[in-house]
Amino acid sequence: MTNVRSGTWMMTGNGIMHNGTSIVDEYGESLDRLKVGDRVGVLRKESGSLHFFVNGEDQGPAAAGIPPNVYGVIDLYGQAAQATIVQPNNPDASPHYFETGSSLLPENKTKVVVTECGVSDGNGSFLPLAMAESYFYDTDSSDLRFHSLCGKNARVSNNGLTASRANAMGEFNAAIVLSNRGLKDNELFEVVIERMVDRWSGNIEAGVTTIRPEDLVFPNTMTDMDHDTYMLSGASIHIGGGTVTNRYNCNLDTLTCGSRVGMMRKSDGSLHYFVNGEDQGVAALDVPSNIYAVVDLYGQCAQVTITRFGEMSMISSQLIDSLSLPVPTHLSHRFSSSVGKNILLKNNNLVATRIRHYTHGLVFSSLPLEIDEVFEVRIEELRPKWTGSLMIGVTKLNIEEECSPIPPTISAISAETWFVAGSNVKKNNTVLRENYSIHFSRLSSGDRLGVRITPERTLRLSVNGEDMGVAALNLPKKLWAVVDLYGSVETVSVSSRRKSVSSTSERVSSNGDESFGDLGGEGKRKPPRIVSFDERCGKNIELSEKNRRAKRVNGYNNGIVLSNHPLLPDKRFQVKLGSLNSKWSSSLSIGVVWCGTLERFALPNSVVDFRKSSWLVCGDSVLENGVKRKSKYGPGLNSLQEGNLLGIQVDSEGNLRLYINGIDQGVAATNIPSGVRALVDLYGSCDDVCIVDEYLIKNNRGNFAEPYAHHASDKMPNSIDSSTFIKNCEYMNACNSFKNSLCLPDAYFVGTESPICYCHSCHILRGEIGIHKQGDPVAQYTIPLGWVRYSVNFTQEAFPSGTPSNPMMTSSTSSLSNVLTTWHVAYHGLNIPHVRRCMDAGVLFQPGDSDFGEFGSEGFPLKRTKEGGERGEGGLLVFSPAVDYAAIPEFSRKHDFVDSSKRILSARVAFQVLVQPGSYKAGPPSYPNPITTAGYNGEESDRVSLASTLDSETLEWETKEQGATHVSALLIRLDGF
Numbered sequence: 011m012t013n014v015r016s017g018t019w020m021m022t023g024n025g026i027m028h029n030g031t032s033i034v035d036e037y038g039e040s041l042d043r044l045k046v047g048d049r050v051g052v053l054r055k056e057s058g059s060l061h062f063f064v065n066g067e068d069q070g071p072a073a074a075g076i077p078p079n080v081y082g083v084i085d086l087y088g089q090a091a092q093a094t095i096v097q098p099n100n101p102d103a104s105p106h107y108f109e110t111g112s113s114l115l116p117e118n119k120t121k122v123v124v125t126e127c128g129v130s131d132g133n134g135s136f137l138p139l140a141m142a143e144s145y146f147y148d149t150d151s152s153d154l155r156f157h158s159l160c161g162k163n164a165r166v167s168n169n170g171l172t173a174s175r176a177n178a179m180g181e182f183n184a185a186i187v188l189s190n191r192g193l194k195d196n197e198l199f200e201v202v203i204e205r206m207v208d209r210w211s212g213n214i215e216a217g218v219t220t221i222r223p224e225d226l227v228f229p230n231t232m233t234d235m236d237h238d239t240y241m242l243s244g245a246s247i248h249i250g251g252g253t254v255t256n257r258y259n260c261n262l263d264t265l266t267c268g269s270r271v272g273m274m275r276k277s278d279g280s281l282h283y284f285v286n287g288e289d290q291g292v293a294a295l296d297v298p299s300n301i302y303a304v305v306d307l308y309g310q311c312a313q314v315t316i317t318r319f320g321e322m323s324m325i326s327s328q329l330i331d332s333l334s335l336p337v338p339t340h341l342s343h344r345f346s347s348s349v350g351k352n353i354l355l356k357n358n359n360l361v362a363t364r365i366r367h368y369t370h371g372l373v374f375s376s377l378p379l380e381i382d383e384v385f386e387v388r389i390e391e392l393r394p395k396w397t398g399s400l401m402i403g404v405t406k407l408n409i410e411e412e413c414s415p416i417p418p419t420i421s422a423i424s425a426e427t428w429f430v431a432g433s434n435v436k437k438n439n440t441v442l443r444e445n446y447s448i449h450f451s452r453l454s455s456g457d458r459l460g461v462r463i464t465p466e467r468t469l470r471l472s473v474n475g476e477d478m479g480v481a482a483l484n485l486p487k488k489l490w491a492v493v494d495l496y497g498s499v500e501t502v503s504v505s506s507r508r509k510s511v512s513s514t515s516e517r518v519s520s521n522g523d524e525s526f527g528d529l530g531g532e533g534k535r536k537p538p539r540i541v542s543f544d545e546r547c548g549k550n551i552e553l554s555e556k557n558r559r560a561k562r563v564n565g566y567n568n569g570i571v572l573s574n575h576p577l578l579p580d581k582r583f584q585v586k587l588g589s590l591n592s593k594w595s596s597s598l599s600i601g602v603v604w605c606g607t608l609e610r611f612a613l614p615n616s617v618v619d620f621r622k623s624s625w626l627v628c629g630d631s632v633l634e635n636g637v638k639r640k641s642k643y644g645p646g647l648n649s650l651q652e653g654n655l656l657g658i659q660v661d662s663e664g665n666l667r668l669y670i671n672g673i674d675q676g677v678a679a680t681n682i683p684s685g686v687r688a689l690v691d692l693y694g695s696c697d698d699v700c701i702v703d704e705y706l707i708k709n710n711r712g713n714f715a716e717p718y719a720h721h722a723s724d725k726m727p728n729s730i731d732s733s734t735f736i737k738n739c740e741y742m743n744a745c746n747s748f749k750n751s752l753c754l755p756d757a758y759f760v761g762t763e764s765p766i767c768y769c770h771s772c773h774i775l776r777g778e779i780g781i782h783k784q785g786d787p788v789a790q791y792t793i794p795l796g797w798v799r800y801s802v803n804f805t806q807e808a809f810p811s812g813t814p815s816n817p818m819m820t821s822s823t824s825s826l827s828n829v830l831t832t833w834h835v836a837y838h839g840l841n842i843p844h845v846r847r848c849m850d851a852g853v854l855f856q857p858g859d860s861d862f863g864e865f866g867s868e869g870f871p872l873k874r875t876k877e878g879g880e881r882g883e884g885g886l887l888v889f890s891p892a893v894d895y896a897a898i899p900e901f902s903r904k905h906d907f908v909d910s911s912k913r914i915l916s917a918r919v920a921f922q923v924l925v926q927p928g929s930y931k932a933g934p935p936s937y938p939n940p941i942t943t944a945g946y947n948g949e950e951s952d953r954v955s956l957a958s959t960l961d962s963e964t965l966e967w968e969t970k971e972q973g974a975t976h977v978s979a980l981l982i983r984l985d986g987f
Contacts, residue, residue: 013030014029014030016029017029017077017080018030019060019072019073019076020085021037021038021041021052021062021072022041022087023040023041023042024036024037024038024039024040024041024042025037026072026073028073033073034072034073036638037062037069037070037072038062038064038069038070038072038637039064039067039069039621039635039636039637041064044064048064048065049063049064049065049066049096050062050063050064050084051063051064051066051096052082054076054078054080055454056392056454057074057452057454058074058075058076058077058078059071059072059073059074059076060072060073060074060076065224066158067635069637096158154189154190154191154193154197154199154303154316155169155170155171155189155190155316156170156171156172156173156187156188156189156190156305156316157170157187157188157189157190157223157302158170159188159223159224159226159228160173160185160186160187160188160228161184161185161186161187161228161230162184162228163175163176163177163181163183163184163185163307164176164184164185164186164187164307166187168315170190171315171316172204172313172314172315172316173185173187173201173305173307173313173314173315174205174307174312174313174314175307175311175312175313178205178207178209178312178313179207179209182209182210182212182308182309183230183231183306183308183309184228184230185306185307185308186228186229186231186232186304186305186306186307187304187305187307188219188223188226188302188303188304188305189302189303189304190223191302192299192300192301192302192683193218193273193274193275193301193302193303194684195275195276195277195299196274196275196276196277197274197275198272198273198274198284199272199273199274199303199316200270200271200272200284200316200317201216201270201271201272201305201314201315201316201317202268202269202270202314202315202317203265203266203267203268203269203270203271203311203313203314204267204313204314204315205267205312205313206266206267206310206311206312207310207312208310209310210309210310211309211310212243212244212263212308212309212310213244213262213263213264213265213308213309213310213311214262214265214271214305214306214307214308214309214311214314215231215232215233215241215242215243215262215305215306215308216241216242216262216271216272216273216283216303216304216305216306217232217239217240217241217242217248217273217303217304218239218240218273218275218281218297218301218302218303218304219232219235219238219239219240219301219302219304220238220239220298220300220301220302221235221238221239221302222302223302224622231306231308232304232306233248233251233306234251235250235251236250236251237250237251238250239251239304240281240293240294240297240301241304241306242258242260242262242273242283242293243262243306243308244261244262244263245257245258245260245261245262245263246258247293247294249294254294258283258290258291258293259290259291260283260285260290262285265285265311269285269286270284270285270286270287270317271283271284271285272284272285272317273303275297275299275301279295279296279297279298279299280292280293280294280295280297281293281294281295281297299684299685300604300683300684300685342360342504342506342507342508343375343376343377343385343386343491343504343506343507343508344358344359344360344375344376344504345359345360345362345373345374345375345376345504346359346373346374346375346376346409346410346490347359347376348374348409348410348416349362349372349373349374349416350364350369350370350371350372350373350416350418350495351370351416352364352365352366352367352369352370352371353365353370353371353372353373353495355373357503359376360503360504361390361501361502361503361504362493362495362501362502362503363391363495363500363501364495364499364500364501368396368398368496368497369418369419369496370416370418371494371495371496372416372417372418372419372420372423372492372493372494372495373492373493373495373502374405374407374409374490374491374492374493375490375491375492377490377508378408378488378489378490379404379461379462379463379489379490379491380463380508381463381464381465382462382463382464382465383462383463383508384460384461384462384472384506384663385460385461385462385491385504385506386458386459386460386461386472386504386505386506387402387458387459387460387493387502387503387504387505387506388456388457388458388502388503388504388505389453389454389455389456389457389458389459389499389501389502390455390501390502390503391455391499391500391501392454392455392498392499392500393498393499393500394498395498396497396498397451397497397498398451398496398497398498399432399450399451399453399496399497399498399499400450400453400459400493400494400495400496400497400499400502401419401420401421401429401430401431401450401493401494401496402429402430402459402461402471402491402492402493402494403420403427403428403429403430403436403461403469403491403492404427404428404429404461404463404469404485404489404490404491404492405420405423405425405426405427405428405429405489405490405492406425406426406427406486406488406489406490407423407424407425407427407490407492408488408490409490419494419496420492420494420496421436421438421439423438423492426438426486427492428442428469428481428482428485429492429494430446430447430450430471430481431450432449432450432451433445433446433447433448433449433450434446435481435482437482442481442482443481443912445912446471446478446479446481446912447471447473447478448473448478451498453473453499457473457474458472458473458474458475458505459471459472459473460472460475460506461491463485463489467483467484467485467486467487468480468481468482468483468484468485469481469482469483469485475665475677475680475681479911479912479913480913480986506663507662507663541558541573541574541575541583541701541703542556542557542558542573542574542701543557543558543560543571543572543573543574543701544557544571544572544573544574544687545557546572546613547560547570547571547572547613548562548567548568548569548570548571548613548615548692549568550562550563550564550565550567550568550569551563551568551569551570551571551692553571555700557574558700558701559588559698559699559700559701560690560692560698560699560700561588561692561697561698562692562696562697562698563697566594566693566694567615567616567693568615568616569616569691569692569693569697570613570614570616570617570689570690570691570692571689571690571691571692571699572603572605572687572688572689573687573688573689575687576684576685576686576687577602577658577659577660577686577687577688579660579661579662579684580659580660580661580662581659582657582658582659582669583657583658583659583688583701584655584656584657584658584669584701584702584703585600585655585656585657585690585699585700585701585702586653586654586655586656586699586700586701586702587650587651587652587653587654587655587656587696587698587699588652588697588698588699588700589652589697589698590651590652590695590696590697591694591695591696591697592695593695594694594695595648595694595695596629596648596693596694596695597629597647597648597650597693597694597695597696598647598650598656598690598691598692598693598694598696598699599616599617599626599627599628599629599647599690599691599693600626600627600647600656600658600668600688600689600690600691601617601624601625601626601627601633601658601666601678601688601689602624602625602626602658602660602666602682602686602687602688602689603620603623603624603625603626603686603687603689604623604624604683604685604686604687605623605687616691616693617633617689617691617693618633618636619636620633620635620636621635621636622635623635623683623686624636624689625666625678625679625682625686626689626691627643627644627647627658627668627678628647629646629647629648630642630643630644630645630646630647630648631643632678632679634679639679640678640679643668643675643676643678644668644670644675644676644678645670645675650670650696654670654671655669655670655671655672655702656668656669656670656699657669657670657672658688660682660686664680664681664682664683665677665678665679665680665682666678666679666680666682671774672774673771673774675771739767739769739771739772740987741767741769741772741798741984741987742765742767742769742772742798744909744910744915744984744987745765745767745798745982745983745984746765746798747909747910748907748909748917748982748984749800749980749982751907752842752845752846753846754845754846754849754980757803758802758803758849759800759801759802759803759980760801760802760803763801765798765799765800766798766799767798767799768793768794768795768796768797768798768799769796769798770795770796773793773795778793779793780792780793780795780959781793781959781960782835784831784833784834784835785832785833785834785835785927786831786832786927787927789834789835789891789927790891790960791834791835791836791837791891791892791960792891792892792893792894792959792960794837794893794920794922794981794983795893796983797893797920797981797982797983798981798982798983799922799979799980799981800979800980800981800982801978801979802849802921802977802978802979802980829924829926829976830924832927833924833925833926833927833976834891834924834925834926834927835891835922835923835924835925835978836889836890836891836896836922836923836924836925836967837889837890837891837892837893837895837896837897837920837921837922837923837981838854838887838888838889838896838901838920838921838922838923838977839896839897839898839901839902839918839919839920840901840902840919840920840921841902841903841905841919842903842905842917842918842919845919845980848921849980853972854887854921854923854972854975854977886968886969886970887968887969887970887972887975888901888966888967888968889923889925889930889966889967889968889969889975890935890965890966890967891960891964891965891967892960892965893920893922893981895935895937895965895966896920897918897920897981897983898937898938900937901920902918902919902920903918904916904917904918904985905917905918907984909984909987913986913987914986915984915985915986915987916984916985916986917982917983917984917985918982918983918985919980919981919982919983920981920983921977921978921979921980921981922977922978922979922980922981923975923976923977923978924975924976924978925967925969925974925975926971926974926975929969929971929974930967930968930969930971930974931967931968931969932963932964932965932966932967933963933964933966933967933968934962934963934964934965934966935962935965935966936966
């Protein structure tokens, strides 16, 4: 198929080709690595994007703009000898995808193609790829379905909801089906018997197993399984192939058409069966978590369907309340019962459907949102008949107390309401921002939208877990989430959970450094769970100190270690780097992996060999199942040094986060399942780590206000060189973009020196202190926290011909080395339009200088005498050893700047200058002294007092002597980032 030159999109190896030309060199899992039994699928989505699937896992978008009339094709190339269509041969199946399971020889060369030319199904007909959402119900999703892998006589249809034994009159077994994902605690998996035959004896058999569908060799009946399986057959309970009782409280052989049977693992580890809505009691104890539901269509039972969305479920909201289930620590959000007149709520107010027309589809959260609580919905069904899409936001309207009719749309709500419609942010009927996010008309089934109120009272939107940035500011305290099921969106479900409501002791426990677990008997605290490395580790690993230290004693790989317990939500697993071996390159990797039964888990040589259920940070890349999902993440683990702390954490929303020296590097991956273990790969130069308990780690945010007396060149030990992580700082990249907009010649700056970012994260990673000293005599100055520093050229020789005649070094006769070591450091604020003129002239101009035209009167405030008069001609240059004071609005005005993410930021500039001792007069500030300064994000928790640590009586310096100053750097700051 690589020779076809028109209308063809092909995946070959791990690349994508279009009309015979390669368009993507690295895409997904390589097809060259597939084995016998592996499955490959292809899907065209409604948006026109093309996706390939390997063993049910979406490899991501491969191409866009695919025409609607396309057909699935496979190319049995090289050693690929045979392939079988897995699902579309079933007449009940929806032809949304084209998938094959192949019989392959070693080192196969399977290719999967989409082409306009078409392919025969063997009977002279074609199998078009419908414009629909993914039919890969065997991947993890919020809805329970049957997995597409099943027994040889079973057929799965109805979008994964129905399972049948195709030849029920001719075959009585080998029709086993499993759930598409593991059951959660207290989650019911229930089926209804829809068809029976009277030819055979026996009936449906049901149970659970810890064996994943991909790893199960399907037997004729599940009661034949001799391990990791719990089955109910008739009235007998079978565990691991053995019968433990023949007198369970129900008998499945007595069920008839319409009967319902379900199974549930409760949070205490007990297994319960339900028949027609009634709990039949404990069937087994100490059942492990991460189990899959099993249904064996045996004997007379020929077809079952999963009860869905509460329409046929035995568990109504009243019955759920009556069941004596343990209360989970995290509760799902729910919709309020007060909804638009066209809305039908299902599944205990977790699902909302608009049943007619295109309006009157408002739904609200049942409770007001807490700070930093995400309320998220998932699009379930679309109706292309209508135009427009859903709208989502927050409102002051308490719908439970509202007596008037619910309005038809979100824009008609009379109370203050902030929402996103299309791609615009609105407050009621007023547009606040345009082109804020992806246009909602491009959303499809399965996409997720969430809203969150931050501690700064800003509204933020997330799309499929990705933060879109600040949508609105200065929101009131009590707000409810609101969703308008408008136009094409007909059904949504709640996909988020409320913040856990914990007792005081639990909240203290979550802080880590103050907790020793729950209270035990006699008022004593139980000791915390000991975290260590598991005995199963790489062959070159030697464990010591009660398995809390791991050392690689040979080679450069085979150094993988796992935590001895699965990670708890919001609990950090943290290690400290020991010795580094300069003999090797690269360094350690860290992440999480789901390994099920650890005794059967085989450790590869290194993390790059993981192919399933793994989420890992390697260098500055994030790998999911061996495929790179994100690059330029964090500072890059290869830059870490001895003594640095490296942590991993899965938060309550299932997001994987990386911590370096206590600083959160942001979300690395999403949708992490429960039960994962921490993994560290001691690779390359890193051959020694030890576990550091979180409760021993103090909050390392740094006390920048402490007036340490260090020289400017001093560094804290074990810090990270800024050049190793500066490229990955989003704040510095935004400042670089602003600097480029000033159109300053490159010759004005030192090309061999990288910019230095003083945002909160970069500052902490470097381990700097906030107050430095320099000069003869010594004088204190603050570091430019929250700014980015760009070194300016001092010498004329560095300037090429054609540039201004004067560099930023003035006419002083002092030697350069003398200036750098004995002059004092200060800051000089100015307005943005004057930066270029000042650098072109090569000097700092005094207020009123005639050569500068209006610059003096606009760019710098005139100093006032004690008598109130103004010093016009020959005015004074003003400096300060605190950048906070030098950049106040009277000296440096803010200007709006729109960054690449369409955020409106406030930009300011200043110069860092060297001032000759004795040439200036120091005195109290002429303008109000700023109380605090802040990190670049402006969060209240990051605010620290720097200017207040200096002597307020010497905070403002003034001089008339231009030759007594040297500009050493340009500083840029962006507020609102």
